[in-house]
Amino acid sequence: MITIDLQARFNVQARADHLRRMHVLLSSLDLDQSYSLKPDFTESISAAIDLLEAHDVTQAYSQACVLLSLFAGQVSIQGISSEADPQTNVLRSMQQALSAGVSPSAFHCLYESLAGLGRFDQPWPSGQLQINLIDLLAAVQMGSQPTKIPCNQTGSLAIGVSTIAGELVNWFRTDSGFVHQVFGQFTPDYLIAQVCKNSLPANDLVIHVDPVFERCEIGRQNTSGFFSLQRMELIDTRLTQLDFKQLSLSCSPEEKQGLQSRWSDSGVLIEPVVQQSNSWLSTDLNFRAQWTIHEGLIEFVTTADMQLRAAADDFKWQAQLIHNHVPVNLSIQTERDIHVHWQHSEKQLPGLLPLGEPLWLAQYRVPLHVQVCSVVGVGKPLIRAASPLAGELVFSVSAVVNPEDRALEVVLTVDHSELICDWQSVDPVKGWALGCWHLAAPARIMQRGLQHG
Numbered sequence: 001m002i003t004i005d006l007q008a009r010f011n012v013q014a015r016a017d018h019l020r021r022m023h024v025l026l027s028s029l030d031l032d033q034s035y036s037l038k039p040d041f042t043e044s045i046s047a048a049i050d051l052l053e054a055h056d057v058t059q060a061y062s063q064a065c066v067l068l069s070l071f072a073g074q075v076s077i078q079g080i081s082s083e084a085d086p087q088t089n090v091l092r093s094m095q096q097a098l099s100a101g102v103s104p105s106a107f108h109c110l111y112e113s114l115a116g117l118g119r120f121d122q123p124w125p126s127g128q129l130q131i132n133l134i135d136l137l138a139a140v141q142m143g144s145q146p147t148k149i150p151c152n153q154t155g156s157l158a159i160g161v162s163t164i165a166g167e168l169v170n171w172f173r174t175d176s177g178f179v180h181q182v183f184g185q186f187t188p189d190y191l192i193a194q195v196c197k198n199s200l201p202a203n204d205l206v207i208h209v210d211p212v213f214e215r216c217e218i219g220r221q222n223t224s225g226f227f228s229l230q231r232m233e234l235i236d237t238r239l240t241q242l243d244f245k246q247l248s249l250s251c252s253p254e255e256k257q258g259l260q261s262r263w264s265d266s267g268v269l270i271e272p273v274v275q276q277s278n279s280w281l282s283t284d285l286n287f288r289a290q291w292t293i294h295e296g297l298i299e300f301v302t303t304a305d306m307q308l309r310a311a312a313d314d315f316k317w318q319a320q321l322i323h324n325h326v327p328v329n330l331s332i333q334t335e336r337d338i339h340v341h342w343q344h345s346e347k348q349l350p351g352l353l354p355l356g357e358p359l360w361l362a363q364y365r366v367p368l369h370v371q372v373c374s375v376v377g378v379g380k381p382l383i384r385a386a387s388p389l390a391g392e393l394v395f396s397v398s399a400v401v402n403p404e405d406r407a408l409e410v411v412l413t414v415d416h417s418e419l420i421c422d423w424q425s426v427d428p429v430k431g432w433a434l435g436c437w438h439l440a441a442p443a444r445i446m447q448r449g450l451q452h453g
Contacts, residue, residue: 022049026045029106034072035072045067052066061114062090068106069094094107146232148293150235151196151200152236168220171220171226172217173216174195207289211237212236218232239289240288240408244284250446255444269321270319271319274315274316280311286305287410287450288303300347300349302346305342306397309338316331317332324425328374331371332419334367340364346359346360360398362398365392367389367392368390369388381427383425384423392417394415397410410449410451411449413446414447417442418438
């Protein structure tokens with residue numbers, strides 16, 4: 001049975017053996033004797049090993065790769081970062097050394113000599129054969145941007161986008177904590193599709209303000225840790241679409257009651273009535289919103305094509321009043337049938353998508369005309385409209401991402417301005433007179449959310 005003291009002595013001896021082994025290997029690879037003959041060579045190796053241990057680079061083979069990079073490639077020891085994982089530190093050092101002219105065959109030599117060893121300070125061999133790090137560098141590009149993978153609820157839409165496969169890859173993991181071994185049917189593409197299905201909302205109206213809804217990576221998991229080969233960003237490219245034609249709209253009973261009440265508020269009108277047909281407004285809408293990827297650029301694209309139609313006689317205000325003892329009939333409506341056509345297209349970059357503010361806002365104003373007819377009598381003034389304009393109808397549509405549930409809302413509102421009538425009176429005794437009747441304050445006629453048709 002090995003005692004703690006005996007194991008400690010073994011480890012001290014293993015560390016010393018490792019130092020001698022590094023000295024011999026690095027010297028044998030120093031063909032032009034550029035560093036191995038320096039008087040402080042051994043001390044420099046020992047100091048570098050201590051630094052690598054402090055940064056959790058403890059495998060003998062991994063340390064050797066970094067040491068060769070430091071001495072043969074003159075890579076700065078300051079490049080070893082405490083913020084990076086051990087694998088990244090090792091591969092980055094090797095990549096810099098290769099760029100400086102160190103031969104890949106030198107790293108292959110280290111692999112052939114050390115691949116079976118474990119920790120540098122323990123005498124025990126590794127229970128698992130290590131990967132040739134030169135092969136890793138051939139498979140992964142250090143510092144490259146993550147691969148962007150478009151996704152929807154059915155899975156990945158990565159047509160033409162490939163993930164690294166082969167014997168090097170045996171592990172998949174996401175930043176949110178999901179991990180899975182890669183084998184058999186559980187390929188990287190299959191696992192990415194499962195993440196898409198499980199992470200994206202089933203409701204197409206729910207918008208991701210950040211198009212990247214998950215980050216993941218594939219690589220090699222072994223006793224020395226996880227070696228990342230490829231980083232990926234999963235992009236929510238679900239299509240939010242509203243598409244309908246000739247949708248009939250009318251005021252709710254509550255809205256009709258409110259309109260009638262406000263039309264009666266002036267107190268001067270007799271038998272005030274707001275007349276409207278059951279489906280006085282018809283609309284067509286084709287609205288699309290989606291995160292897209294084009295040549296690596298991610299944009300939120302919004303397009304809309306909307307039409308509104310209403311017959312002039314389908315909505316009107318009518319009433320009577322008495323002016324200077326003369327009965328007057330008046331009616332307010334649009335002069336002609338209403339036809340509104342809106343078209344919209346806009347692109348927005350990630351981080352600029354507004355919450356609670358319109359993605360799309362459009363408005364259209366339609367003049368309201370008044371008709372005045374007074375009863376003609378002997379000695380009575382003749383009353384007529386001095387101006388045909390009585391106000392206006394205001395049609396507005398807005399598309400907004402609700403800041404609470406991130407759901408898209410497309411809202412149509414119809415309002416009217418203050419309703420007035422500029423009148424003129426011709427009296428056979430008093431002559432001409434002008435005035436204005438204030439008939440109704442500005443108010444909302446109706447409001448409808450179109451996102452559910």
